[in-house]
Ligand code: CP
C-alpha cells in the first residue's frame with residue numbers, strides 16, 4: 036500500500052485496518068451521546084485540514100455525512116460540482132489532481148467512471164476517498180457492516196442476502212463478505228449478475244459467496260436482507276430494469292423466508308413499492324435510518340485514518 040492513505044475500495048485495504056476503522060467509528064459514536072451535532076471531537080483529527088468533495092452525481096447522505104464529519108473532526112470542506120470544474124471543458128484528471136493536492140488535504144469524489152477515481156488517486160499527493168462509482172460504494176458498506184454488528188452482533192460467520200441488481204453496492208458487499216468473513220447470498224436476474232471480476236476475486240480467497248436467480252433461496256435463514264434501487268444513478272434502461280427486477284421485490288412474504296429476527300437494510304434512496312414495500316422498509320425489521328446515521332460515524336473514522344497516514 037502506498038504511503039498516502041487512499042480509501043478507494045475495500046479490497047485494497049487490509050481487513051485489520053477496516054476493522055480498526057469500524058472500532059474507531061463506534062468509539063466516536065458512543066462518545067457523542069448527548070452532544071450537539073456540531074460539537075467538535077476533543078482530539079480534532081482534521082484540525083487545519085480541508086476536504087474537497089467532487090460530485091459528478093447527486094447525493095444526500097454522502098454529502099451531508101462527509102461535510103458534518105469534517106466539521107466534527109475540526110476541519111472544513113469545499114464542495115465542487117463536476118460540471119462546474121474545468122474537467123467538464125477538457126482539463127485532464129491528472130492536472131486537476133495536482134491542483135487539488137496544492138489546495139486541500141484530501142479529496143472525496145462521487146463519479147460514474149471508476150477510472151476517474153483511479154486516475155485522480157494516481158496523480159494526487161493527498162488521500163482520495165471513493166464516495167461511489169458505477170463499480171463500488173465502499174463507504175456505504177462500511178456503515179452497513181457497522182449497523183449489522185450493532186443490531187445482530189459479530190458479522191463473521193453470519194449469512195446475509197442481497198436481492199436485486201448485481202450493482203456497485205453488491206460489489207462492495209462481496210468485498211466486505213470476504214474481508215469481514217461473512218457469507219453472502221445474492222439473488223440477481225441473469226441479465227444483472229454481479230461483476231465476474233469480483234466473483235473471481237472472492238473465489239480466489241475462498242469467499243462464501245453464492246449467486247442465484249432465486250430470491251427465496253438467497254434469503255433462506257439469512258440474518259439480514261439487503262436491496263437497492265432497481266435503477267442506479269446514470270442507468271438509462273429504466274423500463275427494462277423494472278421488468279426484469281419485478282420478481283426481486285423485498286416484501287413481507289420474502290422476508291418471512293429469512294431468519295425470524297432478520298433485519299432489512301437499504302443504502303437509500305429507496306423507492307417504496309418497487310425494490311421494497313413500505314411494510315418492510317417502514318416496519319420493525321428495517322434499520323435503514325441507522326445505516327444512514329452510521330455513514331457519519333464511519334466517514335469520520337475513514338477521514339481520521341486517511342489523515343493519520
Ligand atoms: N446511500 C448513499 O450514498 O446516499 P446518497 O446517494 O444520498 O449519498
Ligand code: NVA
Nearest residue numbers: 202263267268302303
Ligand atoms: N446503486 C445506487 C446506490 C445509491 C447510493 C446508485 O448507484 O445509484
